[in-house]
Amino acid sequence: MSDNFSYTITAQKGDERAHCAVIKTPHGCIETPNFIFCATHGAIKGLAMEQLIATGAQFVLGNTYHLWLQPGPDVVEKHGGLQRFTGWNRPMLTDSGGFQIFSLGYGGVVDEIKGKKDRSARPKSLLKITEEGAFFRSYLDGSLCFLSPERSIQIQQKLGADFILPLDECTPFHMKKDATAASMQRSHRWEFRSLQQFYNNFNDRQRMYGIVQGGVYEDLRRESIDFVNQQPFFAQAIGGSLGGDKQQMYEVVDFTMRYLSKNRPTHLLGIGGLRDILEGVQSGVDTFDCVHPTRIARHGCALIAKPETDFAKEHINLKNGIYKEDLNPIDTECDCYTCRNFSRSYLHHLFKAKESTGGLLLTIHNARFMVRWMEKIRNAIQTGTWAEFYKAHCC
RNA sequence: GGUGGGGUAUCCAAGUGGCUAAAGGAUGCAGACUGUAAAUCUGUCAGGGUUUCCCUUUCGAGCGUUCGAAUCGCUCCCCCACCA
Numbered sequence: 391m392s393d394n395f396s397y398t399i400t401a402q403k404g405d406e407r408a409h410c411a412v413i414k415t416p417h418g419c420i421e422t423p424n425f426i427f428c429a430t431h432g433a434i435k436g437l438a439m440e441q442l443i444a445t446g447a448q449f450v451l452g453n454t455y456h457l458w459l460q461p462g463p464d465v466v467e468k469h470g471g472l473q474r475f476t477g478w479n480r481p482m483l484t485d486s487g488g489f490q491i492f493s494l495g496y497g498g499v500v501d502e503i504k505g506k507k508d509r510s511a512r513p514k515s516l517l518k519i520t521e522e523g524a525f526f527r528s529y530l531d532g533s534l535c536f537l538s539p540e541r542s543i544q545i546q547q548k549l550g551a552d553f554i555l556p557l558d559e560c561t562p563f564h565m566k567k568d569a570t571a572a573s574m575q576r577s578h579r580w581e582f583r584s585l586q587q588f589y590n591n592f593n594d595r596q597r598m599y600g601i602v603q604g605g606v607y608e609d610l611r612r613e614s615i616d617f618v619n620q621q622p623f624f625a626q627a628i629g630g631s632l633g634g635d636k637q638q639m640y641e642v643v644d645f646t647m648r649y650l651s652k653n654r655p656t657h658l659l660g661i662g663g664l665r666d667i668l669e670g671v672q673s674g675v676d677t678f679d680c681v682h683p684t685r686i687a688r689h690g691c692a693l694i695a696k697p698e699t700d701f702a703k704e705h706i707n708l709k710n711g712i713y714k715e716d717l718n719p720i721d722t723e724c725d726c727y728t729c730r731n732f733s734r735s736y737l738h739h740l741f742k743a744k745e746s747t748g749g750l751l752l753t754i755h756n757a758r759f760m761v762r763w764m765e766k767i768r769n770a771i772q773t774g775t776w777a778e779f780y781k782a783h784c785c
Numbered sequence: 786g787g788u789g790g791g792g793u794a795u796c797c798a799a800g801u802g803g804c805u806a807a808a809g810g811a812u813g814c815a816g817a818c819u820g821u822a823a824a825u826c827u828g829u830c831a832g833g834g835u836u837u838c839c840c841u842u843u844c845g846a847g848c849g850u851u852c853g854a855a856u857c858g859c860u861c862c863c864c865c866a867c868c869a
Binding site for chain 2: 426428430431435436451453456483485486488489490492493494515529530555560601627629632639657658659660661662663666678679680681682683684685686687688689690691707709710711741742744746748749750
């Protein structure tokens, strides 16, 4: 194998697990800790890639399931891969569709994975899961779809992102331990098949992550870690249910990180709260991804650093009436295009008037905010002040 | 001047005798959102209170019929359409 890919730890103090590293890919390097922005359908909702690049973002994620249904992997392949297709000529990862088995499969309990209560019940479009794979009803046209580990990898090989994920099965929080264990073991078999497919058609411009399952159970997580550590993955991700509340999530991530290989980059799937990221970094996580910053932007919320020591509220809602005549920018410290040019009052107006530009401007702010948040974290680690930084924000 | 239609809460708009403090929508006020079927979803929206219950004031205005009226009758005010 060539040296298209590498993982190098660049800063780590004493016996702290928090560290900085560089992940090298054919499309450039990623400095970690870092945040991966979600471009599920091959676009950052509300932004042109040019605008995301301007924020300093380094890493973007697309979704196998969505891109498979639309426009289809062959179309992307004809463009020369996802990077050319989307205009993001930088490091990229594709998720396997495993999360969709969960999110489309449990109907109203999409929130289950976070231990939250059933709210907006949706009709489920997952028909059934067998050892072979998952049968879906396409949410686009109702047609029957079948996603297997092999199929997911074939699709991802055509999509051509730098990093790909094996198909796994996510389990909801309220699932009994033996069922969680059975699901985890199936995920392992699926990951093994994914690896076989990957290496059978190996392309030196791609690498694969392993995914740790096991829910909130420490012994299951250890079993899953043993599996992942022993398989020839380039990197590893923590998936599945992380518990019923934040504290449990931090604990699950922490004991999982304790046993995972330190020689591989580690990704925490689907987590992106500001405090959550600090806790993850503290446990040794390299990368995070989350729809939260871009989604809440479209819903009128801007991430803020104001309560530097109180993370009860990590954002403000620009739709609130108090911003109607607020001439200040979202954050006077922020150097993003939105904060340099527009008032909270203007943003409030755009959302009240249902102008999609409001979502665009807040997405720019939130993206830039996340980029700067990760820069602050890396800076603290590089200057040997991580412990103080962490304590100042998390205690 | 004539004929017909209409005036309902912040706005639009259902409702023609009790189950109506009054459907629905919008606006307003707030909340949620964590590997995106999300530019989505939820709550609230006459006033007050000891707030799973009570009181006060409401359907253009007034008077009346009735045990009971946004709903029926009379008078008045205003709006719209067409005809002179």
